[in-house]
Each structure stands twice: as C-alpha cells, then as structure tokens.
Amino acid sequence: MTVPFVDLSLQHQPLESKIQEALMSVVRQGDFILGKAVTEFESAFAAASGVKYGIGVSSGTEAIALGLHACGIGERDEVLIPANTFIATVIGALRSGAKPVLIDCDPATALIDLEAAAKAITPRTKAILPVHLYGQMVSPAGLHDFAKSHNLVIFEDAAQAHLAEREGVKAGSIGQGAAYSFYPSKNLGALGNGGIVLTDEEAIAKKVRSYRNYGASKKYVHEELGTNSRLDTLQGAVLNLKLPHLSGWNGDRNRAAQNYDKALAALNQFLVPIHNQSGTGHIYHLYVIRVLPASPLNRDEIQQKLRDRGIQTGIHYPIPCHLQPAYQFLGYGEGDFPRSETLCKEILSLPMYPGLTEENIALVVSTLQEIL
Numbered sequence: 001m002t003v004p005f006v007d008l009s010l011q012h013q014p015l016e017s018k019i020q021e022a023l024m025s026v027v028r029q030g031d032f033i034l035g036k037a038v039t040e041f042e043s044a045f046a047a048a049s050g051v052k053y054g055i056g057v058s059s060g061t062e063a064i065a066l067g068l069h070a071c072g073i074g075e076r077d078e079v080l081i082p083a084n085t086f087i088a089t090v091i092g093a094l095r096s097g098a099k100p101v102l103i104d105c106d107p108a109t110a111l112i113d114l115e116a117a118a119k120a121i122t123p124r125t126k127a128i129l130p131v132h133l134y135g136q137m138v139s140p141a142g143l144h145d146f147a148k149s150h151n152l153v154i155f156e157d158a159a160q161a162h163l164a165e166r167e168g169v170k171a172g173s174i175g176q177g178a179a180y181s182f183y184p185s186k187n188l189g190a191l192g193n194g195g196i197v198l199t200d201e202e203a204i205a206k207k208v209r210s211y212r213n214y215g216a217s218k219k220y221v222h223e224e225l226g227t228n229s230r231l232d233t234l235q236g237a238v239l240n241l242k243l244p245h246l247s248g249w250n251g252d253r254n255r256a257a258q259n260y261d262k263a264l265a266a267l268n269q270f271l272v273p274i275h276n277q278s279g280t281g282h283i284y285h286l287y288v289i290r291v292l293p294a295s296p297l298n299r300d301e302i303q304q305k306l307r308d309r310g311i312q313t314g315i316h317y318p319i320p321c322h323l324q325p326a327y328q329f330l331g332y333g334e335g336d337f338p339r340s341e342t343l344c345k346e347i348l349s350l351p352m353y354p355g356l357t358e359e360n361i362a363l364v365v366s367t368l369q370e371i372l
C-alpha cells in the first residue's frame with residue numbers, strides 16, 4: 001500500500017456527472033465572463049463565511065493585491081506579513097504597491113507572533129496581513145486588540161482557511177477584507193485557478209469589482225486603473241457545486257488530524273504536531289509535524305525514508321520568504337527571523353485529504369515508528 005500526499009480524484013469521481021452537467025450548462029448559456037454562476041458563487045461563499053460581499057477574482061494572489069488596494073493600502077505603506085508564509089502573500093502585497101515588513105512566528109503554532117509584530121510598527125505601518133496557515137486561524141481577539149492599538153487595517157490571507165473558525169469567529173470575517181484561493185488542492189479547489197475577496201464594506205466590494213474588470217463600473221467607462229483578474233464562469237460553476245460539500249470535507253480532515261494526533265503521541269519525544277488552538281475550527285489544509293532536535297533522523301532523512309516506503313509528504317515551506325533569492329531587495333538576511341528559519345528545517349506535512357482512511361494514517365505512523 002502507498003499513501004499519496006493528496007488525492008483529488010476521491011472528491012472528483014463522485015461528482016463527475018454533476019461537474020459535466022455544470023460545465024456544459026455554462027457552455028450552452030455562453031456566459032463565460034462574469035456569468036450567472038460567478039454571481040451565485042460569490043453570494044453563496046460570502047454567506048457561508050458570514051460576510052456580506054464576495055468578489056470572484058482570478059487567483060488568491062490577485063485577491064490579496066486587489067483587496068489590499070481597495071482597502072486604501074499602496075505605495076509608501078508598510079504591511080506586516082509572517083516570514084514563514086507561502087510567497088504569494090508577499091507577492092500580493094507587493095502588487096498592491098505596499099512594502100512587506102516580515103515578522104517571525106510562534107514556533108508552536110507556526111502563526112504570526114503579534115508581540116514580534118508590535119516591535120516592527122513604524123509611522124508607515126498601515127495593515128496587518130495575517131495568514132491562517134495550514135488551516136488554523138490567527139486569534140481574532142488577538143488581531144482585533146493589535147489592530148486597534150496600532151490603528152491598522154486587518155486583511156486576512158485565508159487561502160488555506162475556507163470556513164475555518166476560532167473563538168466563534170469565521171475566517172474572512174475578522175477585518176476589512178480577506179483573500180481566498182481556489183487553487184485545485186486548497187480545501188475548496190477549482191479545476192484551475194481562482195480566488196475571491198470577501199468584505200463587509202460596500203465601498204471595498206465596489207472597488208474590487210471594478211479593479212478586476214478593467215477598472216470599469218459601466219462598460220467602456222474606466223473610473224479606476226484596473227486590470228483583468230476575473231473568476232471564470234466555468235470555475236464558478238464547479239465551485240458552486242463543490243461548496244455544499246466543503247464543511248463535510250473539512251470535518252473529514254479534522255477527524256483525520258485527531259487520529260494522527262493520537263497515533264503520533266507515542267513518538268512525541270521525536271515528533272510533535274503543530275499545536276491546534278482552535279479545536280474543530282482548524283480545517284487542516286495541511287497536517288504538519290515538527291521533527292525535534294532529539295530525533296535520531298533529521299527532517300530530510302525522514303522524508304526520504306518515507307518516500308522509499310511509498311509515503312508522500314511535503315514541506316510547507318522549505319525556505320522562509322526573507323531568504324528567497326528574488327526577495328533579497330527587502331533587505332533581510334539569515335538570522336533575522338530565527339524561529340521561522342528553524343521551523344522551515346523541522347516541518348514535514350503528512351498526507352492529508354478528505355477520504356484519507358484510518359488504515360492510511362496507521363500505515364504512515366507505523367512507518368514513522370519503524371524508521372525512527
């Protein structure tokens with residue numbers, strides 16, 4: 001038996017005829033650009049997240065860029081971003097014109113450390129871009145206190161947190177706006193690229209709607225400097241039919257994570273899971289463990305041995321943003337974010353997807369036991 005890192009066919013096979021039907025209905029309708037399925041999906045996803053407006057865009061990266069811009073963030077503004085996020089968070093902020101200011105993480109949760117963020121505040125700091133990494137939200141109460149005391153915009157990168165919850169608050173509803181990605185392997189994935197901006201503020205929604213469509217509020221009248229970053233109707237149609245399954249899939253992931261937690265407890269002198277502070281509100285986009293210094297094998301050795309035995313894993317992410325070759329112009333260097341740097345060498349993402357069985361999990365854990 002082998003265990004893949006993700007298996008999207010498990011969610012697509014049962015939906016195959018519905019997907020065909022949905023795609024063909026758009027083809028027959030012919031409303032490929034900003035068609036009915038996009039509007040329907042925007043409303044449905046916003047409502048499911050407890051937010052008023054949803055604006056479908058072409059990717060999560062674009063959702064960050066256009067969403068920040070619509071919140072009034074741009075040139076000369078500094079935005080606080082965790083150093084251990086996927087690079088697209090930084091790219092989105094740069095595309096809005098803002099300057100990314102990187103912040104170290106809490107190694108137990110891998111989430112942005114708000115105490116470290118407080119030390120990075122300058123008169124130019126305008127926003128915090130918290131990343132709900134791996135599917136666990138940054139504390140909403142913590143973010144509210146922080147933003148209030150420093151007078152900042154909160155714009156969530158919720159690309160890994162579709163319908164996540166913490167402290168009774170849903171992802172995407174904490175601050176002025178939030179960005180999501182529907183990259184195929186996300187908890188809610190399109191059959192290609194896609195994203196959405198969520199906001200409760202009509203003015204922000206209106207701006208994003210304009211930016212994504214050439215800056216036009218009316219055809220051929222361009223009131224804003226816009227771009228072409230729309231969510232395709234074909235993708236909207238697929239997302240619409242997947243959305244009712246999302247909370248079930250998230251529940252599957254959370255249960256699988258609890259199984260991992262239990263089974264891995266026997267190895268806790270060598271390996272510990274990233275700490276879950278949100279209970280069932282953690283939607284486990286990824287199930288990530290840390291390989292501790294006491295382990296007889298390091299992370300790379302463990303990954304190789306698992307691969308040799310047919311178990312695929314991932315590393316999210318092996319290089320922190322400040323050490324990426326293209327981002328040296330930000331002015332950081334080795335040692336600037338020591339906790340993120342250490343974490344990048346310790347983390348390993350185990351197989352995680354809806355439909356992962358108890359047998360799969362038992363095999364992953366027994367294989368870990370055997371090689372350690």
Ligand SMILES: *Cc1c(COP(=O)(O)O)cnc(C)c1O
Pocket residue numbers: 059060061062085086088089131157159160180181182183193194195
């Ligand atoms: C996937 C992801 C993005 C980017 O989304 P795309 O749709 O690939 O542009 C941004 N931030 C995080 C944390 C992500 O995981």
